[in-house]
Amino acid sequence: MVQSQAAQSLTIGKLAAAAGVGVETIRYYQRRGLLQTPARDREVRRYGAHDLRRLHFIRQAQAAGFTLEEIRELLDLDAGEDRRRARELASARVTALDEKIAQLQRARDSLKRLAAECGKGTSGPCPILASFDE
Amino acid sequence: MVQSQAAQSLTIGKLAAAAGVGVETIRYYQRRGLLQTPARDREVRRYGAHDLRRLHFIRQAQAAGFTLEEIRELLDLDAGEDRRRARELASARVTALDEKIAQLQRARDSLKRLAAECGKGTSGPCPILASFDE
DNA sequence: CTTGACTCTGTACCATGGTACGGAGGTTAT
DNA sequence: ATAACCTCCGTACCATGGTACAGAGTCAAG
Numbered sequence: 441m442v443q444s445q446a447a448q449s450l451t452i453g454k455l456a457a458a459a460g461v462g463v464e465t466i467r468y469y470q471r472r473g474l475l476q477t478p479a480r481d482r483e484v485r486r487y488g489a490h491d492l493r494r495l496h497f498i499r500q501a502q503a504a505g506f507t508l509e510e511i512r513e514l515l516d517l518d519a520g521e522d523r524r525r526a527r528e529l530a531s532a533r534v535t536a537l538d539e540k541i542a543q544l545q546r547a548r549d550s551l552k553r554l555a556a557e558c559g560k561g562t563s564g565p566c567p568i569l570a571s572f573d574e
Numbered sequence: 575m576v577q578s579q580a581a582q583s584l585t586i587g588k589l590a591a592a593a594g595v596g597v598e599t600i601r602y603y604q605r606r607g608l609l610q611t612p613a614r615d616r617e618v619r620r621y622g623a624h625d626l627r628r629l630h631f632i633r634q635a636q637a638a639g640f641t642l643e644e645i646r647e648l649l650d651l652d653a654g655e656d657r658r659r660a661r662e663l664a665s666a667r668v669t670a671l672d673e674k675i676a677q678l679q680r681a682r683d684s685l686k687r688l689a690a691e692c693g694k695g696t697s698g699p700c701p702i703l704a705s706f707d708e
Numbered sequence: 709c710t711t712g713a714c715t716c717t718g719t720a721c722c723a724t725g726g727t728a729c730g731g732a733g734g735t736t737a738t
Numbered sequence: 739a740t741a742a743c744c745t746c747c748g749t750a751c752c753a754t755g756g757t758a759c760a761g762a763g764t765c766a767a768g
Contacts, residue, residue, distance in 0.1 A: 453714065463715085464757055472755090483764060484715060493703060500706035504681035508755070518702040526700050527692035530685045537682040541675055547638035548671040551664045558661035566660050568652040569627060572634035585735095587744065597745085598727055606725090617734060618745055642725070 448478070448488040455487040459495035466495075473512050474498060504533060505540065547572070582612070582622040589621040593629035600629075607646050608632060638667060639674065681706070 456463045469475045475494055478485045494515060501511045510529060517526045550572050558566035590597045603609045609628055612619045628649060635645045644663060651660045684706050692700035 451714075452716090462757070465755090467716090468756060480716090497703050497706065500681070500684075502755095503677055504685060504706075505678070514702050518699060520699060521697060523692045523695060523697070523700050526702055527689050530689040530692065530705075534682055534685045534689060537678050537685070541678050541682065543637055544639070544671050544675050544678070547634070548668055548675065550634075551638060551668045551671070555661050555664035555668060558657045558664065561657060563655060563657070565652060565654060566657050568648050568660055569631050571664075572631065572638075585744075586746090596727070599725090601747090602726060614746090636725095 448486045450487040450491075451484060452487065455491055455495070458492055459499075461495060469495075469498065469508075472508055474508060474515060505537060506533060582620045584621040584625075585618060586621065589625055589629070592626055593633075595629060595633075603629075603632065603642075606642055608642060608649060639671060640667060 452463055452466055456466050466475065470477045475491055478487060498511055501514060514529060554568065554571040586597055586600055590600050600609065604611045609625055612621060632645055635648060648663060688705040
């Protein structure tokens with residue numbers, strides 16, 4: 441069996457509500473191959489914990505900066521044997537995140553200084569254009 | 575005078591090359607109000623250090639997570655007197671960046687663990703779907 | 709056994725931040 | 739002075755990640 445038969449009990453609307461996304465978003469993910477479209481046994485399609493789990497993963501992976509295409513690949517990989525590829529995707533993202541975090545940290549510090557600068561005087565311009573010059 | 579008359583000597587192509595963006599991007603920024611469109615005195619429009627500076631600012635501000643619309647406002651504000659608004663924009667972004675940085679850091683740590691996990695064994699799946707469960 | 713809510717499917721539309729293209733005109737190197 | 743290349747302008751198109759809507763079918767409560 442391709443999937444446990446337990447608790448396949450949610451309609452798409454309930455699944456969407458449980459995951460905190462819109463119904464249309466779920467259908468969009470199905471079209472993009474991130475979620476499978478269950479068979480229409482009892483006339484209306486039913487979803488379960490499996491799908492909810494994937495939706496949670498999708499949210500976290502998006503926050504980590506993966507594109508939907510990469511997330512699709514990760515979800516495919518989850519069931520499979522290709523540890524090398526999985527590792528590759530994860531490592532590449534770690535590298536990208538390290539760079540991104542450093543960049544955001546620098547930007548944050550610049551803006552913190554700018555805000556302080558703007559807070560000091562009460563009239564005249566504060567040096568916005570210069571704010572990112574180190 | 576609205577702008578120093580010095581060294582207004584770049585064509586749009588040179589300006590684009592100097593800033594590391596495409597010509598079409600500069601025209602797009604003009605349409606969006608982030609750059610002004612110089613008069614057509616000597617038949618072809620000329621740009622200067624002023625514009626290059628703005629383009630550098632735009633890049634940094636984008637990296638800081640401002641939208642083009644916010645950047646447009648910041649550029650307007652740079653010349654003006656509204657320190658309160660400038661401070662507001664900067665402070666809001668600092669807050670957002672602090673949250674974002676923390677989120678990315680958590681994601682990074684999860685992915686680092688996943689990569690290590692995938693590197694350990696040589697066969698079988700590694701726990702991708704579970705990777706963001708704390 | 710009807711009424712109202714939900715589902716299904718296909719297709720269209722949206723925001724953001726660009727990128728490309730066509731045709732007319734300006735500019736520069738040889 | 740002419741070819742090769744740039745600029746100008748309007749408009750169209752692109753990717754990403756959704757969001758909306760119409761029309762037909764299904765389901766559940768009273």
